[in-house]
Amino acid sequence: MLHTHTTPGSRRRAFRERLASGRLLRMPGAINPLSARLVQETGFEAVYLSGAVLAADLGLPDIGLTTSTEIAARAQQITRVTDLPALIDADTGFGEPMNAARTVQLMEDAGLAGLHLEDQVNPKRCGHLDGKSVVPRADMVRRLQAAARARRDADFLLMARTDARAVEGLAAAIDRAKAYVDAGADAVFPEALADEGEFEAFREAVDVPLLANMTEFGKGPLLDATTLENLGYNIALYPVTLLRLAMGAVEDGLRAIAADGTQASLLPRMQTRSRLYELLGYEEYTAFDSAVFDFTLSPGT
Numbered sequence: 001m002l003h004t005h006t007t008p009g010s011r012r013r014a015f016r017e018r019l020a021s022g023r024l025l026r027m028p029g030a031i032n033p034l035s036a037r038l039v040q041e042t043g044f045e046a047v048y049l050s051g052a053v054l055a056a057d058l059g060l061p062d063i064g065l066t067t068s069t070e071i072a073a074r075a076q077q078i079t080r081v082t083d084l085p086a087l088i089d090a091d092t093g094f095g096e097p098m099n100a101a102r103t104v105q106l107m108e109d110a111g112l113a114g115l116h117l118e119d120q121v122n123p124k125r126c127g128h129l130d131g132k133s134v135v136p137r138a139d140m141v142r143r144l145q146a147a148a149r150a151r152r153d154a155d156f157l158l159m160a161r162t163d164a165r166a167v168e169g170l171a172a173a174i175d176r177a178k179a180y181v182d183a184g185a186d187a188v189f190p191e192a193l194a195d196e197g198e199f200e201a202f203r204e205a206v207d208v209p210l211l212a213n214m215t216e217f218g219k220g221p222l223l224d225a226t227t228l229e230n231l232g233y234n235i236a237l238y239p240v241t242l243l244r245l246a247m248g249a250v251e252d253g254l255r256a257i258a259a260d261g262t263q264a265s266l267l268p269r270m271q272t273r274s275r276l277y278e279l280l281g282y283e284e285y286t287a288f289d290s291a292v293f294d295f296t297l298s299p300g301t
């Protein structure tokens with residue numbers, strides 16, 4: 001009931017241990033707290049909070065319009081209902097190094113296991129769009145140093161994302177990644193690598209855990225988990241997959257109701273009432289409630 005049994009500290013330690021295991025961690029992006037419950041129930045060991053999804057959820061494009069406090073509030077709703085370690089997309093840190101530092105503390109307070117900061121300029125854009133720009137390497141180093149210093153829990157994971165591959169090429173992206181690790185990044189997210197060979201080259205060059213972004217309709221290949229594990233990657237990210245699936249189903253459903261005047265044909269595709277109640281843990285709440293009402297007061301109390 002109420003779903004969580006663990007502290008943020010223990011989730012952070014579990015996340016770090018899992019990343020050190022050498023086994024690939026598959027990480028889907030939750031759409032909301034309820035879908036995070038499903039991510040946990042279906043056996044995944046960590047959950048992602050995508051900036052693209054957080055923005056789209058508000059009906060906004062992924063161009064740096066959301067604020068750190070908005071995403072922290074949403075993150076907290078999610079970390080409250082899952083024991084899984086959660087990694088959040090903190091975009092560029094929302095401003096100057098000082099803002100990145102504050103963002104780290106907000107995300108720690110939201111119960112997250114870690115965040116990633118990217119080296120794009122403000123305002124950022126989706127990593128798979130054309131026309132991105134990156135800040136000078138030294139600026140990103142300052143961003144990361146400020147973030148690392150702001151941490152109050154040494155286990156909170158600081159991941160550096162570099163968008164430089166699309167702007168400056170692979171060699172420059174690798175050089176940046178190394179500088180970011182020296183600046184305090186615990187893990188690296190090389191964005192928009194073009195092919196398997198590039199994933200391999202990155203792995204050879206960088207010693208810390210690496211994340212592979214398996215976002216759909218993007219610039220890179222959709223490599224399967226076995227391939228990524230053999231390449232030595234630590235995280236396979238499916239950041240927007242659940243949103244795309246859900247929105248595809250929602251749109252089809254709306255069109256069917258509009259066309260047919262009934263949702264009858266859609267029932268086999270729906271989550272049933274009993275499955276929803278199971279996911280929400282109704283039974284445990286009922287048990288808790290009847291325990292409260294079964295309680296017998298001693299005379300005089």
Ligand SMILES: C[C@](O)(C(=O)O)[C@H](CC(=O)O)C(=O)O
Binds near residue numbers: 029050125126127215
């Ligand atoms: C990972 C990402 O940063 C996100 O916000 O989920 C996006 C995903 C996407 O837009 O497909 C990105 O790759 O920039």
Ligand SMILES: [Mg+2]
Binds near residue numbers: 051062091
């Ligand atoms: Mg993003």
